[in-house]
Amino acid sequence: EVHLVESGGGLVQAGGSLRLSCAVSGLTHDAYAIGWSRQAPGKERERVACIDSMSGSTRYKDSVKGRFTISLDSLQMNSLKPEDTAVYFCTMGGDCAYVDEHWGQGTQVTVSS
Secondary structure: OOEEEEEOOEEEEOOOOEEEEEEEEOOOOOOOEEEEEEEOOOOOOEEEEEEEOOOOOEEEOHHHOOOEEEEOOEEEEOOOOHHHOEEEEEEEEOOHHHOOOEEOOOEEEEEEO
């Protein structure tokens, strides 16, 4: 069974940086994708980034391009803005089109202005 555990969330001032980590266990295939999604209070959940393990290709939500960098085990977030405040979830699936198959428990990121 696939198990995902996020860490690294916290409180940071606007313009600051945070690095979220995702520990994955139970993988049975070399081909998979890792994604990060977030949900702010009162808003729908949205995907912010995805990476394919075989090709290394990445995808980003427009609002985080140039600020966030995804790798297979982390999400580096720079130049954070108050609107980035949300619970961030690590997800995993077969590829970026189906990356929401498995979810972690989430980690809170709060950006103060």
